[in-house]
Amino acid sequence: MSLYDRWQGSELSVLEKELIFNRDNTGFVEYDTKDGKYFYLHPSPFLNTPKREIFCAESCDPPAEHTFVEVEVESEREYTLKGPHDRITVKTICGWKPFDPSPLAERRKIMDYEEIVHYFTQPFRGEEETIEQIAKCSALFSLPSPPIADEVGGINAAILGKKTQWNTFRGLMKVIPQDFFRPGSRYYYYISDQERCTIKRGCEEANRAIYRPDEYIMDIPLVVEETTLNTLSKDYKELIREEQPLITSYILDALIIKPDPMSTVEKTITDAVHTIREEYKRTGYSPYKQNLGDAVPKLTSSLARLQQTSKATPSDVKNVVELWLDMHSKANKIYSSPLKVAKRYDLLDTARKLYVELHDIYGLEFWIPLNEATTQTTLHPEEFMVSLESLVWAGYAMRKSGAIMLL
Template sequence: MALYDRSIGAELSVVEREMLFNDAYAHTGFVIHYSNDGTLFQLLASPFLENKEPDTIYFADSCTPPPEHIFAEVDVAYEKEIFNEKTGAHTTIKTIDGWKPFDPTPLAARRRILDPEEVVHHFTHLIRGEEETINQIATCSALYALSSPPGVTGTGGINTAVFGRKYQWSLFTDSMAVIPGEFRTLHSPYYYYLSARERKRQGDGSEEVSLAILKPRKTIADIPIEIGETAERTFLRGYKKTLQEENAVVTAYMLDSLLLKPEPSARAEQIITEAIYELRDDVKKAGRAPYNQNLGDAIPKLSASLARLHHNAEVGDELVKEGIGLLLDMHHRVTKLHGTPLKISDAYRLSGDARKLYFTLYETFGADYWIPSEDALAVVRLDPAEFETSIDSLCREGYCQRKTGFVKILEEYT
């Protein structure tokens, strides 16, 4: 079923149901401009559903119209109906005299159909194996499906390096049937790309880009998933139809999750910094790895994705700890099972600009201190594009941590 053609209650997210059926939100929704200047606009139940009132247009006559692609609550001054004699269509024009932004987060954070544990369990249905291993694979799969919000790295998303045989890869991709087909197109705000062949993919203006690649060599992965120790589960007749129905419910849960943009608490930020040190030391000491691990951004991303899984508006301490534990377990499993000639020292190298940036910021501001990005840019002789590329390199190798508008230099390896 198409994402924009859902109507059954179980297929709708909590936010969508509230927008459609709760009179308290009769004039609240996701703004789509109907005219170029935005004075005429429509309100959708969510970014993922067609207009909840297709025959209704809002008109900002005496006030500035709301920006496109935000949730807004409007004040309707009066309305009138227009009849088109040629088409026989009736259109209601609702004139507004004010509006305010609407935060759907409290609605999205409600869990009425599924618990987080049930979402994770859904990803165990197609595979069998040792219970702890299956649960970890399912959790990683859920985090990939729920993605990570933008803000930390500019573009959100979770990149996954998958290790296993072709038939096991097929089981993994089959479990991702919860991801709507519309999200697999380049122009989607939430872009997912799953491929057994490594190709460079970047969404066309996407807010979040999530790649899942089988045995990648170049892709920088936020988390690996080892599925080589799993087997295909056999089903009774009719069970796959039940799975398809459950897919729709998990998709609805996913759509609510994507509206959440969790931020770490102050305590969680400190734990993230400590976890990055732990991760990079662990990875570097291993000497070799079969894939390229994102060292600086992975833990913030995974923590935010876990917050989405739990429908939390904030990233808490325990979620950070769960994220680093899951990542280290998967990294150790992949490294143990897959020998590789790729030396860590060869995979992680700083460019000249990145080295210059690191030492300049270290000497100017010191380590473990949040530096405003504009201040960091002011003390180095790099143009903004070179600066961002160098920060990407530093974060990937665990020399830097970042959040929206700030960077933090980490101590050198000892």
């Protein structure tokens, strides 16, 4: 079923219900004409408005497309289209203001985030702590990170286990709307054993779950090797199917929330990046490539989303670091790798040069405006971005919107 065909109450998110039934002249802007003079207000980016109305900006500039706004209507007129029962109301506006949907999305009462985590435990059997860790990682992947810096958001997960366990993980992800598996989606999910994911222009969040990846840089390993599969009764499977639309609507509300952990727990995150970088390199070997600079802020943001809050806390950072440490330890214990960590992070010569040039000017743990950093290096702009990414993945730099910091 398409996202845009949802009309049953259990399929609608809290935000969508509020804007459909309780608020007028408020919603997510989609242009009907190229210049934006005529536009629709949808209850969310994932559902077209059921209201037979369109808005017209004649005496003011139109609002930006793909933003939430509340408009002021100065007049309205009803027009008949193809028949007497096919009518539309044109509302002429004289002004508008931005509308923040986050407080509505955070107000959910139907489910607690612990219930979302529990959903991901159901197919697996094993030690309780192990199953809980798998479920938390799965939940973080399904409710991924918004963009933390000037990059595409999302979570990349390395799935490590047997094929049957991998297939079970894929089955759990049916709670993710099918529309999000299309490459052109603003929120894109790619779940495959092939490292062939192409991120298209306009994508806001790209989430990749790869079975035993070799080349892709991952944010967290998800080790399902130490589990067996539950045999679920027909009635229990039906209960899970009935629960899935509720979880999907929870995900849709969570995607509206844009936590920025670098604005609330920056120092805690910086310390945590040092922790996972040293632990990852201390072990000497790894069965996957780890994103050492971006993973902690991304996972922290995902955990805040899972709890449907826009503010990350030091406790969130602590929890994701502990989860990463446990999963990384399991990955190294179960899987041997002939490739040393040091070899996985052979820095580009240009990356070393960039690090030295910026370090000589700014030193460590100082936020450098990105546009300023590009003027303080001898690298070509394209070389600069590739080299910066190399430093981030290796844990020698962090980034946030418009700035970078050497570690």
